[in-house]
Amino acid sequence: MVQSKNQQVIDRCMAHNFWTWSAQKEVDVIPVQRAEGVFFWDFEGKRYLDFNSMVMCSHIGYGNAHVIDAMCSQAHSLTFAGPHMATEIRARLGEKLAEVLPKELDHFLYTLGGADANENAIKLARAVTGRHKILARYRSYHGASHGAIALSGDLRRVAWEPNVMGGVVHFPVPYRFRDDLVPDAMHVSDEEYATRHLDYLEKIIQYESADSIAAIFLEAITGTNGILVPPDGYLQGIRELCDRYGILMIVDEVMTGFGRTGTWFAVNHWNVIPDIITMAKGLTSAYAPLGAVAMKAEIAEHFDHRKFVGGLTYNGHPISLAAALANIEVIQMENLVEHTRSMQLPMMKLLNGLKARHPSVGDVRGIGLFGAIELIKDKNSHIPLGEYGKTPTILKDLKELTLSKGLFHYTHDNLILIIPPLIINDEELELGFSILDKALTIADATV
Numbered sequence: 001m002v003q004s005k006n007q008q009v010i011d012r013c014m015a016h017n018f019w020t021w022s023a024q025k026e027v028d029v030i031p032v033q034r035a036e037g038v039f040f041w042d043f044e045g046k047r048y049l050d051f052n053s054m055v056m057c058s059h060i061g062y063g064n065a066h067v068i069d070a071m072c073s074q075a076h077s078l079t080f081a082g083p084h085m086a087t088e089i090r091a092r093l094g095e096k097l098a099e100v101l102p103k104e105l106d107h108f109l110y111t112l113g114g115a116d117a118n119e120n121a122i123k124l125a126r127a128v129t130g131r132h133k134i135l136a137r138y139r140s141y142h143g144a145s146h147g148a149i150a151l152s153g154d155l156r157r158v159a160w161e162p163n164v165m166g167g168v169v170h171f172p173v174p175y176r177f178r179d180d181l182v183p184d185a186m187h188v189s190d191e192e193y194a195t196r197h198l199d200y201l202e203k204i205i206q207y208e209s210a211d212s213i214a215a216i217f218l219e220a221i222t223g224t225n226g227i228l229v230p231p232d233g234y235l236q237g238i239r240e241l242c243d244r245y246g247i248l249m250i251v252d253e254v255m256t257g258f259g260r261t262g263t264w265f266a267v268n269h270w271n272v273i274p275d276i277i278t279m280a281k282g283l284t285s286a287y288a289p290l291g292a293v294a295m296k297a298e299i300a301e302h303f304d305h306r307k308f309v310g311g312l313t314y315n316g317h318p319i320s321l322a323a324a325l326a327n328i329e330v331i332q333m334e335n336l337v338e339h340t341r342s343m344q345l346p347m348m349k350l351l352n353g354l355k356a357r358h359p360s361v362g363d364v365r366g367i368g369l370f371g372a373i374e375l376i377k378d379k380n381s382h383i384p385l386g387e388y389g390k391t392p393t394i395l396k397d398l399k400e401l402t403l404s405k406g407l408f409h410y411t412h413d414n415l416i417l418i419i420p421p422l423i424i425n426d427e428e429l430e431l432g433f434s435i436l437d438k439a440l441t442i443a444d445a446t447v
């Protein structure tokens with residue numbers, strides 16, 4: 001029997017590739033031949049609408065000629081220069097990043113992705129403060145490397161314990177629908193809700209001894225663990241606690257940066273200036289791998305006459321820097337931050353429609369083009385559809401169905417995430433939601 005082109009590619013990949021986050025013989029892979037705009041296609045011409053920006057990273061969509069040309073042109077002039085070479089593209093990207101980040105954060109250390117940006121942020125914080133502990137939150141993800149996974153507050157860390165970086169203490173995240181700390185979270189004001197979390201955090205700081213804590217490390221808006229938008233006053237309160245106790249505030253904007261939430265960075269929603277922001281994903285829209293650590297001048301100055309012991313062969317790879325610069329230009333030229341802000345309302349309308357129609361949809365949340373559907377077994381008790389840390393079989397079935405209908409999206413525990421490329425238009429958004437609408441009847445059957 002002649003095998004389909006899709007199957008041939010899958011079989012050839014299965015023969016040699018080692019898959020991440022997967023049991024090797026149980027992995028489900030999608031054959032992908034090409035991509036353009038908000039769609040990708042398999043080898044037989046089947047089209048998928050991408051509701052996850054591949055790995056929450058293809059902000060400007062696929063096939064953008066401005067970025068591709070910039071990368072090609074960079075490759076023709078200089079494919080690589082070492083970490084201590086001053087290149088034109090290094091100078092230009094630094095200037096561009098300084099333009100879009102809060103103006104206080106104007107020094108940049110380049111990495112290859114999000115996890116190693118976070119590793120370097122940990123090093124900086126520990127070196128600058130002379131302290132070793134890091135406070136991070138439950139229900140968070142910061143990357144899969146030794147230190148970044150130690151920061152992560154979900155079961156991806158537990159899988160590797162006790163062999164992860166030491167010195168991390170976790171605290172609860174504000175999560176109105178399922179709050180660990182404030183039982184009546186659904187009914188209190190933002191102010192009270194933020195205060196109750198901040199009071200608890202201050203106790204932890206005291207129990208752990210402030211003079212042992214280098215940094216509070218957090219996603220401004222929790223990503224894979226549920227699109228948890230903090231109450232107003234929360235991030236401002238964290239900033240105040242950091243100032244009061246001499247702790248650095250580090251915000252991981254790997255997923256939320258570069259327009260995803262309708263502002264350049266999520267911290268812009270609350271006018272909070274962290275000491276360090278880490279970024280990756282939307283920095284290049286995944287046209288090439290790149291992460292960065294943005295730091296205040298005073299952090300960089302700490303190393304004026306002290307060596308920063310750390311680095312990467314591919315620190316500031318010219319092709320990645322060229323991709324980042326051109327990508328940011330596209331976000332600016334196409335007004336994608338403003339567009340994303342304007343898409344929040346249509347996305348929330350569609351999300352609320354699903355909530356009204358489907359008994360299995362317990363809660364919907366979103367900001368910019370960063371949305372979540374939380375599935376439950378019972379509307380009153382909020383019992384999640386499936387155990388913490390496990391994808392319920394129903395959701396696997398649902399995903400199979402949506403994929404067969406040409407929609408690609410991400411699921412995590414009892415959550416469906418909506419994180420499309422920022423270039424998506426109303427029609428494309430509605431198309432994806434109409435597929436989800438039909439598929440959710442599978443989940444409704446379990447309520």
Ligand SMILES: Cc1ncc(COP(=O)(O)O)c(C=O)c1O
Nearest residue numbers: 113114115141142143254255280
């Ligand atoms: C918030 C956050 N931080 C860090 C990372 C790790 O980034 P990378 O996979 O590029 O190492 C991720 C990846 O999903 C993330 O979502």
